[in-house]
Amino acid sequence: xxxxxxxxxxxxxxxxxxxxxxxxxxxxxxxxxxxxxxxxxxxxxxxxxxxxxxxxxxxxxxxxxxxxxxxxxxxxxxxxxxxxxxxxxxxxxxxxxxxxxxxxxxxxxxxxxxxxxxxxxxxxxxxxxxxxxxxxxxxxxxxxxxxxxxxxxxxxxxxxxxxxxxxxx
Amino acid sequence: xxxxxxxxxxxxxxxxxxxxxxxxxxxxxxxxxxxxxxxxxxxxxxxxxxxxxxxxxxxxxxxxxxxxxxxxxxxxxxxxxxxxxxxxxxxxxxxxxxxxxxxxxxxxxxxxxxxxxxxxxxxxxxxxxxxxxxxxxxxxxxxxxxxxxxxxxxxxxxxxxxxxxxxxx
Numbered sequence: 194x195x196x197x198x199x200x201x202x203x204x205x206x207x208x209x210x211x212x213x214x215x216x217x218x219x220x221x222x223x224x225x226x227x228x229x230x231x232x233x234x235x236x237x238x239x240x241x242x243x244x245x246x247x248x249x250x251x252x253x254x255x256x257x258x259x260x261x262x263x264x265x266x267x268x269x270x271x272x273x274x275x276x277x278x279x280x281x282x283x284x285x286x287x288x289x290x291x292x293x294x295x296x297x298x299x300x301x302x303x304x305x306x307x308x309x310x311x312x313x314x315x316x317x318x319x320x321x322x323x324x325x326x327x328x329x330x331x332x333x334x335x336x337x338x339x340x341x342x343x344x345x346x347x348x349x350x351x352x353x354x355x356x357x358x359x360x361x362x
Numbered sequence: 363x364x365x366x367x368x369x370x371x372x373x374x375x376x377x378x379x380x381x382x383x384x385x386x387x388x389x390x391x392x393x394x395x396x397x398x399x400x401x402x403x404x405x406x407x408x409x410x411x412x413x414x415x416x417x418x419x420x421x422x423x424x425x426x427x428x429x430x431x432x433x434x435x436x437x438x439x440x441x442x443x444x445x446x447x448x449x450x451x452x453x454x455x456x457x458x459x460x461x462x463x464x465x466x467x468x469x470x471x472x473x474x475x476x477x478x479x480x481x482x483x484x485x486x487x488x489x490x491x492x493x494x495x496x497x498x499x500x501x502x503x504x505x506x507x508x509x510x511x512x513x514x515x516x517x518x519x520x521x522x523x524x525x526x527x528x529x530x531x
Binding site: 254258259260261262263266269270273274277278279280281293294295296297298299301302303304315316317319323324326329330331332 | 423427428429430431432435438439442443446447448449450462463464465466467468470471472473484485486488492493495498499500501
């Protein structure tokens with residue numbers, strides 16, 4: 194049994210005056226802090242439509258004992274309910290780590306307009322890292338992908354989490 | 363608004379004496395019938411551990427207005443709860459159509475031991491069709507993939523569904 198470790202990172206309080214990509218990624222970062230405080234791998238996700246947040250979630254795989262309960266999956270389900278349509282073409286996903294194959298696949302299936310992620314994952318990332326599911330040749334939908342907003346902060350949090358987890362075992 | 367069309371396919375009643383791959387795919391086929399009767403694209407999925415069914419589900423994207431409510435995703439979540447572990451290494455998924463990128467990704471993330479699918483999908487299938495998520499070079503887990511059990515029956519049902527849908531619009 195791994196020991197629970199207090200999150201050494203603080204939430205940020207972005208200005209409400211400039212609701213650009215940094216603003217929404219900061220909200221996703223705060224969700225990653227929420228994940229850590231519940232002993233989950235700290236990944237957070239926010240979905241925005243225009244200037245409005247339509248979904249906000251963090252990784253809950255451990256809490257829910259569900260391998261599909263990644264932050265992005267929960268946020269996509271939430272956004273579809275919130276928008277009242279499973280097609281999320283007008284929405285943008287902000288997530289602190291490059292989506293895995295499941296979540297990247299979900300961004301294609303839900304027709305998400307844009308995906309912004311902070312930290313690359315060359316091992317299991319599926320939007321340019323290990324594979325490129327947003328560029329499948331016969332796909333009806335190809336989300337636009339943007340990377341590196343808040344990369345340093347999100348990477349630092351993930352690395353610290355895994356380092357402390359290894360120490361505590 | 364599309365008109366609802368009665369399902370012209372009957373459920374099958376497999377013998378309980380031989381619980382091989384055909385048996386479990388027949389149960390998945392029955393779930394596809396369940397999907398059709400609810401106006402959903404007829405895809406069904408069953409997860410087995412040894413001779414026991416630990417999850418059984420059908421596509422519910424329309425009913426739930428959730429782009430992630432594919433038969434495989436629902437079955438994986440259900441199996442993890444049923445088995446009491448998110449790692450499904452000892453489980454086998456039977457599904458009537460080749461999994462999409464999201465669902466194929468979920469078979470990797472949940473460490474499913476085997477995936478058996480009936481109908482190939484060269485356009486969006488992600489276990490050999492349009493891409494091969496079970497063969498990502500750096501992945502910790504590579505599910506074994508088997509194809510074509512009950513291929514004709516499952517293909518006939520999918521083709522009939524889409525043909526009748528086009529006619530009814």
